[in-house]
Amino acid sequence: xxxxxxxxxxxxxxxxxxxxxxxxxxxxxxxxxxxxxxxxxxxxxxxxxxxxxxxxxxxxxxxxxxxxxxxxxxxxxxxxxxxxxxxxxxxxxxxxxxxxxxxxxxxxxxxxxxxxxxxxxxxxxxxxxxxxxxxxxxxxxxxxxxxxxxxxxxxxxxxxxxxxxxxxxxxxxxxxxxxxxxxxxxxxxxxxxxxxxxxxxxxxxxxxxxxxxxxxxxxxxxxxxxxxxxxxxxxxxxxxxxxxxxxxxxxxxxxxx
Numbered sequence: 695x696x697x698x699x700x701x702x703x704x705x706x707x708x709x710x711x712x713x714x715x716x717x718x719x720x721x722x723x724x725x726x727x728x729x730x731x732x733x734x735x736x737x738x739x740x741x742x743x744x745x746x747x748x749x750x751x752x753x754x755x756x757x758x759x760x761x762x763x764x765x766x767x768x769x770x771x772x773x774x775x776x777x778x779x780x781x782x783x784x785x786x787x788x789x790x791x792x793x794x795x796x797x798x799x800x801x802x803x804x805x806x807x808x809x810x811x812x813x814x815x816x817x818x819x820x821x822x823x824x825x826x827x828x829x830x831x832x833x834x835x836x837x838x839x840x841x842x843x844x845x846x847x848x849x850x851x852x853x854x855x856x857x858x859x860x861x862x863x864x865x866x867x868x869x870x871x872x873x874x875x876x877x878x879x880x881x882x883x884x885x886x887x888x889x890x891x892x893x894x895x896x897x898x899x900x901x902x903x904x905x906x907x908x909x910x911x912x913x914x915x916x917x918x919x920x921x922x923x924x925x926x927x928x929x930x931x932x933x934x935x936x937x938x939x940x941x942x943x944x945x946x947x948x949x950x951x
Contacts, residue, residue, distance in 0.1 A: 695867055695868065695869045695870050695941060696711055696828075696867070696868045696869055697711065697712040697713075697865040697866070697867055697942075697943065698710070698711060698712070698724055698745060698828070698865060698866045698867075698868065699711075699712050699717060699742055699743075699745055699863075699864060699865045699866075700724075700742070700743040700744065700745050700746065701717060701735070701740040701741060701742055701743060702740070702741045702743055703735065703739060703740050703741070707743065708720075709724050709728075709745075710730075710735070711730075712737070712865055715736065715737045715738065716734045716735065716736055716737060717734065717735045717737055717740060718730055718733075718734050719731045719733040719734065719735060724746065724827075725811045725812065725827055725913040725914065726811075726812075726913070741787070742785055742786055742787060742863060742864050743785045743863075744783050744784070744785040744862055744863050745785075745809075745830060745862070745863050745864065745865050745866045746809060746866065746914040746916070747783075747914055748780065748783065748912075748914045748915045748916045749780070749912050749914065749915055750777055750778075750780070750912075750915055750916075751777065751778040751780075751782070751783070751807075751860050751862075751915070751916045751917075751918060752775050752776075752777060752778075752905060752915070752916070752917045752918065753775060753776050753777070753778055753834055753854065753918040753920070754773060754774065754775050754896070754901070754917070754918065754919050754920035755774040755775065755776065755850075755920060756770055756774050756895070756920065757770075757773070757774075757894055757895050757896055757901075757919055757920030758889065758893050758894060758895065758920055758921065758922040759893050759894075759895060760889060760893055760922050760923050761921065761922045761923050761925075762895070764923055769895055770895065772904065773896050773901060773904055773905060775905070776850035776851060776854060777851060777855075778834070778851075778854050778855050778859065778860040778918075779851070779855040779860075780860075781855065781857055782854070782855045782856060782857060782858065782859040782860030783860045783861075783862070784858040784859075784860065784861045784862075784947070785861075785862075785863045785864070786861075786863040786864035786944075786945050786946055786947065787864075787946065787947065788858070788861075788947060789858070789947065789948050789949070789950055790833075790835055790858045790859070790861065790935075790947050790948070790949040790950070791857075791858060791949075791950050792949075792950065792951050793837060793856045793857075796837055796839070796840070796856075797839075798837060798838060798839025798840065799837075799838045799839055799927035799929075800835060800836070800837055800838070800927060800928055800949065800951070801835065801836045801837075801838045801925055801926065801927050801928070802833055802835060802879060802881060802886075802925065802926065802927075802928055802935045802937075802949075803832075803833065803834040803835070803836065803921040803925050804831075804832070804833060804877050804878070804879030804886075804887045804921060804924075804937040805831075805832040805833070805834055805877060805918045805919055805920060805921050805937070806829055806830075806831070806832065806872065806875065806877055806891055806918075806919050806939055806942075807829065807830045807831065807832040807862050807916045807917060807918050807919065808826055808829060808872075808898050808901070808902060808916065808917040808919065809826070809827045809828050809829065809830055809866045809914065809915075809916055810825060810826065810827060810902070810911045810912065810913055810914065810915040810916075810917070811825060811826060811827025811828070811913055812824065812825040812827075812913060813825075813910065813911070813912055813913060814902065814906045814910070814911045815906055815909075815910040815911070816906055816907055817902070817903055817906045818903050819899050819900045819902075819903040819904075820899075820903075821903065822898070822899040822900070822902040822903045822906075823899055825902060825906075825911070826898065826899070826902060827866060827868060827913070828866040828867050828868035828869075828870070829866065829867050829870060829872055829875070829898075829939070829942055830862050830863060830865065830866050830867070830916065830942060830943075830945075831862060831863065831864070831877075831937045831938070831939050831942055831943060831944070831945035832860075832861065832862045832916070832918040832937065832945070833861040833862070833879075833935060833937050833945060833947065834854065834859075834860070834861075834918050834921065835854070835856075835858070835859040835860070835861060835949075836853050836854050836859070837852075837853045837854075837856060837859075838853065838927065840852055840853040841853045861945060861947055862916060862918075862945065863943070863945050864943045864944070864945060865942065865943045867939075867941055867942040867943070870941055870942065872891050872897070872898050873891055873892050873897060873898075874891075874892075875890070875891045875939050875940065875941065875942070876888060876889060876890045876891065876939070876940070877889055877891070877921075877922075877937065877938075877939055878937070878938045878939070879924060879935065879936070879937050879938075880935070880936045880938070881926065881928065881933060881934070881935050882930060882933055882934055882935075883934075886924045886925075886926055887921070887922065887923070887924035887925070888924070889922035889923065889924070891919070893922065894919060894920070898917075898919065901917060901919065902917065905917065928949045928951070929951070930951070931950070931951050932948060932949070932950055932951070933948065933949040933950075933951075934946065934947075934948055934949075935947055935948075935949060
């Protein structure tokens, strides 16, 4: 397993492999031909950025059986999804803020994210492994009161694309089997979610294959695989929300109402 991160130090940005409390700096392209420079940086002296810069984030709805059963939803025949705009992307340690002019509930959703490593279009499930770079933690933040505010049109894009609502990181883990992983979300010290990837309706390789028939997936794109039971709103004036996937890392942010 390898953990890839992007960082900023002063006015400089870079990327590398996280090893304990140090980052082994690399040059080139993270997704193709990254080369170790021999330089190591102390993690304490770096600001971690989102671990990649996606052209898009695809978010799944109704992709976990336990939540579908709780909500009395039928199993979808194909992936149901929305897009989160690039302005929403936010890294670990950064502050999520309530959108100006919106007074309704703001909801956390702890998820696992697939990071694409190789351009793919129209591929099969069997081919998907060769196009997935790794996995990351996602907090798919939602202005829940906007979703169905207009009876004539469900506003998925608006509700989920406010600045700072597409939170992911801190790293991309390669060389892991996603089907052995679980997602744990802790809000203000209380565990709210703890569910296995294996409960997915469309697991990662199948999901990437199917999505690639709808749109071309590019290196760095993130597929947020959907969430399960335990989603809730962040009600305190200041909230700490952590999404942890063992072996991948902990995505930690403050949300300010």
